[in-house]
Amino acid sequence: xxxxxxxxxxxxxxxxxxxxxxxxxxxxxxxxxxxxxxxxxxxxxxxxxxxxxxxxxxxxxxxxxxxxxxxxxxxxxxxxxxxxxxxxxxxxxxxxxxxxxxxxxxxxxxxxxxxxxxxxxxxxxxxxxxxxxxxxxxxxxxxxxxxxxxxxxxxxxxxxxxxxxxxxxxxxxxxxxxxxxxxxxxxxxxxxxxxxxxxxxxxxxxxxxxxxxxxxxxxxxxxxxxxxxxxxxxxxxxxxxxxxxxxxxxxxxxxxxxxxxxxxxxxxxxxxxxxxxxxxxxxxxxxxxxxxxxxxxxxxxxxxxxxxxxxxxxxxxxxxxxxxxxxxxxxxxxxxxxxxxxxxxxxxxxxxxxxxxxxxxxxxxxxxxxxxxxxxxxxxx
Amino acid sequence: xxxxxxxxxxxxxxxxxxxxxxxxxxxxxxxxxxxxxxxxxxxxxxxxxxxxxxxxxxxxxxxxxxxxxxxxxxxxxxxxxxxxxxxxxxxxxxxxxxxxxxxxxxxxxxxxxxxxxxxxxxxxxxxxxxxxxxxxxxxxxxxxxxxxxxxxxxxxxxxxxxxxxxxxxxxxxxxxxxxxxxxxxxxxxxxxxxxxxxxxxxxxxxxxxxxxxxxxxxxxxxxxxxxxxxxxxxxxxxxxxxxxxxxxxxxxxxxxxxxxxxxxxxxxxxxxxxxxxxxxxxxxxxxxxxxxxxxxxxxxxxxxxxxxxxxxxxxxxxxxxxxxxxxxxxxxxxxxxxxxxxxxxxxxxxxxxxxxxxxxxxxxxxxxxxxxxxxxxxxxx
Numbered sequence: 001x002x003x004x005x006x007x008x009x010x011x012x013x014x015x016x017x018x019x020x021x022x023x024x025x026x027x028x029x030x031x032x033x034x035x036x037x038x039x040x041x042x043x044x045x046x047x048x049x050x051x052x053x054x055x056x057x058x059x060x061x062x063x064x065x066x067x068x069x070x071x072x073x074x075x076x077x078x079x080x081x082x083x084x085x086x087x088x089x090x091x092x093x094x095x096x097x098x099x100x101x102x103x104x105x106x107x108x109x110x111x112x113x114x115x116x117x118x119x120x121x122x123x124x125x126x127x128x129x130x131x132x133x134x135x136x137x138x139x140x141x142x143x144x145x146x147x148x149x150x151x152x153x154x155x156x157x158x159x160x161x162x163x164x165x166x167x168x169x170x171x172x173x174x175x176x177x178x179x180x181x182x183x184x185x186x187x188x189x190x191x192x193x194x195x196x197x198x199x200x201x202x203x204x205x206x207x208x209x210x211x212x213x214x215x216x217x218x219x220x221x222x223x224x225x226x227x228x229x230x231x232x233x234x235x236x237x238x239x240x241x242x243x244x245x246x247x248x249x250x251x252x253x254x255x256x257x258x259x260x261x262x263x264x265x266x267x268x269x270x271x272x273x274x275x276x277x278x279x280x281x282x283x284x285x286x287x288x289x290x291x292x293x294x295x296x297x298x299x300x301x302x303x304x305x306x307x308x309x310x311x312x313x314x315x316x317x318x319x320x321x322x323x324x325x326x327x328x329x330x331x332x333x334x335x336x337x338x339x340x341x342x343x344x345x346x347x348x349x350x351x352x353x354x355x356x357x358x359x360x361x362x363x364x365x366x367x368x369x370x371x372x373x374x375x376x377x378x379x380x381x
Numbered sequence: 382x383x384x385x386x387x388x389x390x391x392x393x394x395x396x397x398x399x400x401x402x403x404x405x406x407x408x409x410x411x412x413x414x415x416x417x418x419x420x421x422x423x424x425x426x427x428x429x430x431x432x433x434x435x436x437x438x439x440x441x442x443x444x445x446x447x448x449x450x451x452x453x454x455x456x457x458x459x460x461x462x463x464x465x466x467x468x469x470x471x472x473x474x475x476x477x478x479x480x481x482x483x484x485x486x487x488x489x490x491x492x493x494x495x496x497x498x499x500x501x502x503x504x505x506x507x508x509x510x511x512x513x514x515x516x517x518x519x520x521x522x523x524x525x526x527x528x529x530x531x532x533x534x535x536x537x538x539x540x541x542x543x544x545x546x547x548x549x550x551x552x553x554x555x556x557x558x559x560x561x562x563x564x565x566x567x568x569x570x571x572x573x574x575x576x577x578x579x580x581x582x583x584x585x586x587x588x589x590x591x592x593x594x595x596x597x598x599x600x601x602x603x604x605x606x607x608x609x610x611x612x613x614x615x616x617x618x619x620x621x622x623x624x625x626x627x628x629x630x631x632x633x634x635x636x637x638x639x640x641x642x643x644x645x646x647x648x649x650x651x652x653x654x655x656x657x658x659x660x661x662x663x664x665x666x667x668x669x670x671x672x673x674x675x676x677x678x679x680x681x682x683x684x685x686x687x688x689x690x691x692x693x694x695x696x697x698x699x700x701x702x703x704x705x706x707x708x709x710x711x712x713x714x715x716x717x718x719x720x721x722x723x724x725x726x727x728x729x730x731x732x733x734x735x736x737x738x739x740x741x742x743x744x745x746x747x748x749x750x751x752x753x754x755x756x757x758x759x760x761x762x
Contacts, residue, residue, distance in 0.1 A: 096693065105664060105693045105694055106693065270688060270689060274688065283486060289688075289691040289692045290692065291692055292688065292689045292692060295688075295689045296689075300686055301686035301687055301688070301689060302684070302686060303683070303684015303685060303686045304684060304685050304686075304688055305681055305682035305683060305684045305685075306682055307651060307655065307670075307673065307676075307682070307685055308651060308673045308676045308677075308682060309700075310670040310698060310699075310700035311670045311671065311672055311673060311700040311701070311702070312477070312486045312487065312700070312702070313486055313700065314699075314700050314701055314702055314705065315699075315700050316697065316698070316699045316700070317691060317697070317698045317699075318691075318695075318696075318697045318698075319690075319691035319692040319693070319694065319695050319696050319697070320692070320695055321692070321693070321695055324695065
């Protein structure tokens with residue numbers, strides 16, 4: 001999107017991220033504010049070109065190299081922080097924001113503006129008492145070098161810095177919380193239960209499997225390459241793992257690994273995998289519906305034809321969005337930080353260097369290119 | 382099934398119902414016991430001819446007119462009651478017991494033996510201290526004039542006889558408990574919420590709608606004839622009702638009745654109706670999966686292609702079988718008996734007279750022939 005700059009000194013960048021219409025109005029307000037003598041820097045952005053149909057392509061996003069930004073918050077911008085983005089998180093749910101879907105309950109991105117997502121950032125300027133210049137933070141930010149977050153909704157000050165900073169895009173951020181709430185709260189697991197995790201080598205799945213092992217469950221994971229299957233078994237300690245692409249009959253595959261059935265399914269995939277799982281669930285089983293990555297690029301979702309098992313096996317399927325549960329973050333940190341430091345939990349990240357490579361990294365999620373949590377490195381400080 | 386009678390005096394009827402293999406062994410044991418001088422009466426039975434594929438037909442069941450039974454429990458039959466069946470209940474779940482399905486979690490009927498189901502009966506003989514001759518009971522019995530229930534699993538002594546006795550096949554029995562537990566426990570309803578009930582004029586649906594109205598919810602029901610739709614609106618007090626057979630687009634129909642979406646769906650139907658409902662659910666909606674009558678006669682169930690809404694709308698779908706919840710029966714009676722007596726709840730029953738008409742009545746459930754609870758009258762006392 002060509003940016004409307006009337007003169008070098010009264011340009012204000014499109015104050016990303018724009019999470020709501022209200023904030024977009026605020027951004028418009030900033031555009032009319034006259035600013036003089038501010039420090040201008042380049043602010044490269046990944047901008048959504050247009051809404052996406054089907055599988056997203058790199059060309060659906062544009063690297064906008066000519067935008068600039070002042071490194072001071074403009075006057076009137078009282079409920080905001082300005083951050084330098086260090087690490088961006090690539091997450092499957094972002095695909096849903098690339099399309100306008102009725103009832104999707106995700107605010108769609110705005111074509112012409114930067115994508116939004118989770119990231120780790122450093123505060124450059126702040127008008128909020130709980131964030132000050134130099135603070136490291138994680139939360140929702142823009143796919144650009146600098147972002148004005150106004151007002152911050154999901155933004156946490158990073159307290160523990162003796163762990164890798166990038167972890168706050170994953171195990172110490174949204175993905176970690178998703179695994180924690182999804183497994184412990186939604187699945188209500190008990191020691192010895194049989195747990196299946198799909199997309200198990202991903203940002204969330206690798207943690208769910210390790211949490212389940214720590215609790216004393218039998219855990220099997222599925223993934224899409226031999227390398228990932230090896231990781232599941234040899235690094236994360238899953239009891240078994242299989243490559244779903246090599247299984248002609250997923251129902252039979254699950255039957256092989258769970259001759260007595262599945263108590264808990266951590267659902268990241270949907271479609272045919274869910275159908276195969278339903279056939280293999282045990283009485284009173286629980287399904288935490290965390291995501292359904294196989295479905296996001298389809299115009300018409302795969303049909304699941306055996307939901308009658310929900311009745312006959314008395315199953316519970318519960319969808320959740322982690323944004324509803326961040327009140328549990330302190331409790332989660334209390335649990336996870338010692339586990340990381342003691343080496344009882346490991347976390348694999350897949351780094352892509354440079355904002356310009358962010359679109360390819362994001363798209364790679366849908367072909368399973370990433371091994372572990374997909375992170376884009378913008379700057380290391 | 383021709384019954385094996387070695388002489389008029391040592392015949393023991395096939396001690397129906399045979400709920401488990403263990404009990405079938407017990408029945409075999411009885412067959413070897415020699416009985417003399419017992420009172421023999423005719424005991425007509427509805428026997429399953431063979432396992433059913435697809436839509437059940439009357440010819441899948443046989444009226445066995447030649448069986449006889451002693452009106453005293455045989456010696457050695459210590460954990461049993463012998464009952465005269467008065468009313469039999471026709472219930473959709475019985476279809477599932479007419480087929481052997483892996484993982485169905487219903488014990489299939491045995492070809493050559495009487496069907497089993499819920500009914501209201503009178504105790505003729507008892508070896509159990511909690512049931513005595515003359516007691517009226519409701520629970521699981523056989524599709525025959527007299528049954529030996531050994532041992533009784535779900536069998537309740539009827540305490541309140543100032544209400545129609547047939548009600549214990551419905552509002553005061555399994556259907557009532559299903560509506561009560563499904564709505565109040567599984568759906569966790571709140572005053573003012575938007576409730577949709579499918580198969581709403583049936584044994585369970587009519588109650589769910591009335592419970593929801595009593596709580597102050599907005600309630601819409603679907604049914605398959607104009608007569609039923611009229612009942613829903615004019616007798617049960619649903620806010621709205623529609624004939625699903627007249628709607629080309631169920632998603633659009635629900636959108637019309639729920640412009641702001643559905644908080645609670647009481648699921649009796651499955652398939653395309655469930656799909657339409659998922660599109661119309663609100664955030665944090667709840668689905669009580671009580672039954673899926675549209676699916677029971679299908680070799681391959683209908684595909685539900687929009688389960689991704691489970692995630693994005695944070696929905697909970699919970700299947701249940703009322704047999705898990707009978708501990709709540711006294712609490713339910715405490716609530717429902719006064720409501721019936723005060724005329725605050727009504728209940729419509731559809732009576733079929735005579736055991737010989739039971740197969741047609743059962744099959745009628747799947748074409749929606751019944752209006753209200755389908756009951757078969759064997760005897761009125």
